[in-house]
Amino acid sequence: MSTNKVETSTSNIVTVENLSKTFGSLKAVDNVSFDIKEGEIFGFLGPNGAGKTTTINMLTTLMKPTSGKAVVCGFSIFKDANEVRRSVGVVPQEYTADEDMTGINNIILCADLYGMPRSDSKAHAKELLKLVELEDAANRKVSTYSGGMRRRLELACGLINYPKLLFLDEPTLGLDVQTRTAVWKYIKTLKEEYHMTLFLTTHYLEEADSLCERVAIIDHGHIVKIGSPEELKQSVGGDVIVVDVKEKEPDISSDIAKIQLVKEVKKQDSVYRIKVNDGEEASPQITDLIRSKGLHVTRISLTKPTLDEAYLELTGRNLREEEVDKLQMFRQRVTMRRARS
Amino acid sequence: MDKDTTNTKIKASKDSEDQTKTPEQVSAEQEQRFRSAPKLSRSPFHGLWALTNRDLRKWYTNPIQLFVSLIQPIIWLGLFGKALNFGSFIAGSGATIAQQDIILKSFFGTTSYFSFLSCGMLAFIVLFTSAFSGMSVVFDRRFGFLNKALSTPVARGSIVMGKILQSVGRSLIQAAVVLVIAVALGMDTAHFTPQGIAGAFVIIFLMAVGLSALFTVLALRSGDWQTQMAIINLLNLPLLFASNALFPVKIMPAWLQDVVKVNPVSYAVDGIRQVLIGATGMNSLLLDFAVVIGFAIILSAIGIVLSWRFLSK
Numbered sequence: 001m002s003t004n005k006v007e008t009s010t011s012n013i014v015t016v017e018n019l020s021k022t023f024g025s026l027k028a029v030d031n032v033s034f035d036i037k038e039g040e041i042f043g044f045l046g047p048n049g050a051g052k053t054t055t056i057n058m059l060t061t062l063m064k065p066t067s068g069k070a071v072v073c074g075f076s077i078f079k080d081a082n083e084v085r086r087s088v089g090v091v092p093q094e095y096t097a098d099e100d101m102t103g104i105n106n107i108i109l110c111a112d113l114y115g116m117p118r119s120d121s122k123a124h125a126k127e128l129l130k131l132v133e134l135e136d137a138a139n140r141k142v143s144t145y146s147g148g149m150r151r152r153l154e155l156a157c158g159l160i161n162y163p164k165l166l167f168l169d170e171p172t173l174g175l176d177v178q179t180r181t182a183v184w185k186y187i188k189t190l191k192e193e194y195h196m197t198l199f200l201t202t203h204y205l206e207e208a209d210s211l212c213e214r215v216a217i218i219d220h221g222h223i224v225k226i227g228s229p230e231e232l233k234q235s236v237g238g239d240v241i242v243v244d245v246k247e248k249e250p251d252i253s254s255d256i257a258k259i260q261l262v263k264e265v266k267k268q269d270s271v272y273r274i275k276v277n278d279g280e281e282a283s284p285q286i287t288d289l290i291r292s293k294g295l296h297v298t299r300i301s302l303t304k305p306t307l308d309e310a311y312l313e314l315t316g317r318n319l320r321e322e323e324v325d326k327l328q329m330f331r332q333r334v335t336m337r338r339a340r341s
Numbered sequence: 342m343d344k345d346t347t348n349t350k351i352k353a354s355k356d357s358e359d360q361t362k363t364p365e366q367v368s369a370e371q372e373q374r375f376r377s378a379p380k381l382s383r384s385p386f387h388g389l390w391a392l393t394n395r396d397l398r399k400w401y402t403n404p405i406q407l408f409v410s411l412i413q414p415i416i417w418l419g420l421f422g423k424a425l426n427f428g429s430f431i432a433g434s435g436a437t438i439a440q441q442d443i444i445l446k447s448f449f450g451t452t453s454y455f456s457f458l459s460c461g462m463l464a465f466i467v468l469f470t471s472a473f474s475g476m477s478v479v480f481d482r483r484f485g486f487l488n489k490a491l492s493t494p495v496a497r498g499s500i501v502m503g504k505i506l507q508s509v510g511r512s513l514i515q516a517a518v519v520l521v522i523a524v525a526l527g528m529d530t531a532h533f534t535p536q537g538i539a540g541a542f543v544i545i546f547l548m549a550v551g552l553s554a555l556f557t558v559l560a561l562r563s564g565d566w567q568t569q570m571a572i573i574n575l576l577n578l579p580l581l582f583a584s585n586a587l588f589p590v591k592i593m594p595a596w597l598q599d600v601v602k603v604n605p606v607s608y609a610v611d612g613i614r615q616v617l618i619g620a621t622g623m624n625s626l627l628l629d630f631a632v633v634i635g636f637a638i639i640l641s642a643i644g645i646v647l648s649w650r651f652l653s654k
Contacts, residue, residue, distance in 0.1 A: 060492045061491075061492070062492060085492060085493055085494040086381055086494045088492075090492040092488055092489060092492075094484065094485030094488075095484075095485070096484065096485040096486045096488065098395060098486065100398070100402065101395070101398070109391055109395060110489070110493065112387070112388050112390075112391035113387075113388040113391065113392075113493035113494075114381055114388075114493050114495075115381040115382030115383065115384065115387035115494065115495070116382075117379055117380075117382070120379035121379075124379075161493075
């Protein structure tokens with residue numbers, strides 16, 4: 001088997017080059033390239049329908065890419081799909097456990113599908129249930145589990161084959177805060193104590209911010225930017241001051257721009273959105289300037305860069321807007337589902 | 342070989358961890374958990390039984406389903422065998438017993454209409470059980486279990502074969518129940534032999550494989566259970582009524598007789614009648630077996646080949 005191994009630089013567990021997937025006229029993933037380093041938590045951040053799940057489906061060999069190259073755990077997803085499957089774990093977005101079976105039997109079933117001997121899988125299943133704090137519910141039917149318990153069971157199933165790399169598709173979608181915090185804790189444990197590499201997709205910015213070492217922002221099937229959450233925040237360009245001025249006219253943008261700390265000024269109606277290097281020092285200077293022009297400040301706010309800002313800057317839309325457009329989302333879901341079934 | 346490199350890698354990372362953390366923190370349990378990933382089976386059949394049993398378990402652990410699927414053949418035997426009794430038409434015709442026997446024999450190949458029908462019922466129950474074999478593929482796709490199975494190294498063919506085998510298992514058990522009930526209701530056992538009964542179940546097994554494969558293949562691409570139900574209804578009745586299962590072929594119009602001759606169910610029923618009740622067959626027993634064997638092999642082969650193509654997108 002080792003003869004099939006594709007030589008890659010030792011630190012990359014995943015290498016993706018120009019990967020594309022087209023469904024009819026819809027380009028779900030368009031020429032995507034990225035690497036995942038061994039031992040890191042890598043995140044795909046993007047709105048619904050951006051191509052996150054499609055990318056995971058291709059890398060876990062559920063879908064055949066239209067074009068491109070990808071090497072996962074040293075194996076090509078085209079030539080050695082089965083070797084890829086043996087080395088990675090997958091926690092899908094849906095709840096896939098069998099309702100009529102107990103928690104532990106679900107994990108053992110997964111182990112059977114990997115071809116793991118029962119003597120090993122029974123013991124390992126118990127260990128995994130302990131890891132996700134489900135040992136008390138191990139012998140209950142999954143139909144009696146809550147959403148959070150099901151999610152944790154999915155996580156345990158994904159870990160059954162001792163994966164080097166774990167794919168998590170929207171691991172906290174729709175979960176309550178307690179379960180979400182627990183899932184984050186497990187993810188951190190997997191990385192820190194078991195040195196696992198994790199690839200997760202999310203459309204929750206705070207999730208990407210608190211978990212991921214590197215984030216790729218993906219939109220319309222394109223990777224817009226890759227970097228650490230810090231780098232992405234910095235790329236927005238420092239602090240942002242938003243000043244609400246009572247008078248719409250005159251436009252004093254050019255005057256504000258002359259202040260030394262100010263990097264960029266945008267005006268919309270009576271609101272100035274000002275990027276500065278040091279918000280604390282710049283804001284009094286800005287208010288002084290506005291007053292000196294005989295205008296009145298009605299509101300002022302200072303925002304330190306967040307991933308939200310970076311996301312807004314890079315995708316040009318905010319998440320809420322995306323969620324409100326229900327029809328578009330529905331159509332997208334139908335398209336994707338039909339394409340997948 | 343890969344596993345060995347994995348192990349050394351885990352060991353190496355563990356060593357480095359020992360330097361940064363106190364040894365107590367690296368708990369013995371964790372040590373044990375990753376001591377060695379067990380060797381995974383490379384047999385193409387691994388997971389086949391697990392998948393088959395997962396579906397079978399839904400049937401045998403659900404008392405209502407089990408009860409309904411066993412009671413159903415009794416109702417059908419009663420309705421078709423006793424209420425719609427062709428034998429009684431002839432008995433009421435005023436012919437002598439000897440004349441009746443000749444007429445019955447010429448139409449049904451046996452003097453007992455109920456025995457004739459019981460053999461048809463065996464095929465009927467297999468057909469109706471097999472028809473639903475595809476439904477669980479549809480539900481597995483809808484609820485994501487199929488994707489989970491596909492993300493494991495289990496053979497794609499095993500996913501399809503698991504569906505076929507669970508339906509074959511159900512069919513065999515239900516057919517056995519039908520046979521017992523039929524005998525209790527008056528099926529002619531004069532020609533029963535151990536070889537005959539064994540032969541009948543071999544035919545039932547092969548027909549179940551073929552029919553389950555057919556309906557599973559039709560469900561491979563579908564994620565929509567309404568469509569699948571429509572397909573089942575579309576195929577089920579023609580396969581049943583355009584065969585010799587319920588009515589003698591002789592009373593059918595010529596065009597329908599031609600359809601009966603290409604319907605694999607007819608060959609299975611014909612074979613079962615010959616080995617079980619010693620009926621005069623439509624074809625030679627050899628031809629019946631050949632057709633049923635061919636049907637089972639060709640359709641399961643199609644199922645496995647299409648599973649490579651169609652299960653992943």
